[in-house]
Amino acid sequence: MSKTFDRFAAVAFLAIGVLFMLESLRISKSAYGSAVGPNVFPFLLGLVLALLSIKLLLETLRYDVANTSRRELQYKKFFVILISSILYAMLLEHVGYIITTFLFLIIGFQTIQRGDIWKSIIISACFSFGVYVVYVKLLQGTLPSWPVWFS
């Protein structure tokens, strides 16, 4: 249990709860077909979330001193993969499924463990082509195929 994270989370959820309460005040109260308008449920939930967050905040005051057995985390690998998945998502529609998936997988494999580049290339190629062929050709699904500027 991390005291800092819990405090941060409590404040963030408190803000979310209050935000939902304030915003639900702006929803029209018209209750057509119902005695209770569409604003009531989110308002109540926002209130409960805010109260629970305050409770958590109070609980963090009573935490024992945080244990210091922190483990070495692989931040670099994680961020490389996170950023490449975001790029993958952003470029998917422009560059097409096959190329983006192929590149993403190679980057992913090589980030987690360097080496054996040919095996990575073969697996990536099989997956990206395989999924595309099975889904688009066999099952008639839609996926962006090749870059828009190809055709």
Add this chain to the structure above:
Amino acid sequence: MEAITFLFDGFQTALQPHNLLFAFIGVLIGTAVGVLPGIGPMSGVALLIPVTASMTTGLDPAQAATSSIILLAGVYYGAMYGGSTTSILLNTPGESSSVVTTLDGYQMAKQGRAGSALAIAAIGSFVAGIVSLIALVLLAQPLSNLALKFGPAEYFSLMLLGLAAVSGLAGNSMTKAWMMTVFGLLLSTIGLDSVSGVARFTYDISVLYGGLEFLTVAVGLFALGEVFKAILHKEKNDGEIAKIGRIIPSKEDLKESAGPIARGSLLGFFVGVLPGAGATLASFFSYIVEKKLSQTPEKFGKGTIAGVAAPESANNAASGGAMIPLLTLGIPGSGTTAILMGALIMYNVQPGPLLFDEHPDVAWGLIASMFIGNIMLLILNMPLVKIFAKIIETPSKYLLPLIIAISIFGVYAVQVTTFDVLLLIAFGVFGYLLSSHDFPLAPLVLGLVLGPMIENNMRRALTSSNGDFMIFFEKPISLVLIIAAVLWVLVPLFMKLKGKNVVINEDM
């Protein structure tokens, strides 16, 4: 017996070639999910929802729903079989529901009895699966008939009970569990309000009008969240895999484990029916019970077969039992069943008492397919266990990026928007951060799935009472359910105050 006729019809659905194939794929993937440490049944099922959705595009909606749910349920109970394999061979549980199995299972493997341990685990799981299915067949109709008498007020209270049960038992901190539940409910209010048609929290962003897609959130939180965790906390499998040896159990082993299997099945089933309890708790309970009943309790922990048979039967029975509240009442009692429920809703099939009237082919087809799936699993897990043991060696180097790619493909194939893919990644990070700081994710998904129904029933009840909240306390059934919900929250709290150690369910 009416149920028998329905079950017979169900078998006709389940025995169609494509449904047999779906059941087989489901239990096969389920076993693999169970064997692989790090991928639990929740992330496995979530990951496969979009994949099955794209596989069933050619079928008509009702058939597609049947086939998909057959596959997804197969993953769920298949994982219960597979979980034992790594517990016994590697001393590393594949699932949290197989943690107890390591105690005696690994000891047996060390003594060279891994084969019998695996076989008894498979047989126990099979017996338990069949026992819980028979109970499901017998209870389905009466329970859904009872639930049909429920009005909106009763339904609201029943769902409140479901939320209270799951939040009360999940994770270490009840405050955090409740925060996740309420946050899930809040997320479900985004989008067009189904009663009045008013847009809520959409800020003129067109993708938000449909609300946050359940599928995107679930795949992100569970599948991606676990992948991110695995990347950050690089875990090494340096344990040696034990030799399997003879698979056929000896007569003594069978004799010794018959009692534990029978008791484990019944106990697991009842624990599974209770919302919030689930397979992990069931396996712990049955182990403790066996140890108490045994004439030689000192043998437990040193490789007695009863210590494998009981928990493995119990966790499988619990997964069957958990289907009962889902199918008959429309209330998922755990994270995995919440995900199954979300999948059914995606296909416009509403689980609950009307399911057996409106979609008997889905309901009974699923039940019949579980009989078939359990037989498949027995065959898969007895002679082929050596092949599955090889899955443990799958390098995470390839597995982790492929899971990300499958998640992205699945979500994009179903939603066809970049927004959903980005949301998926965001929820992946969010899921990792929350779960690694003891914020349980199952209540969040449960809130998201149940949110619209809770709100609608609450508003319908309040409309009939002209806005008077007392209606929930005036109707007797509703009052009983609310009292049960309050007790569910207060009793563990009270026990904690008295210094008792409360068993909690970590994953569900």
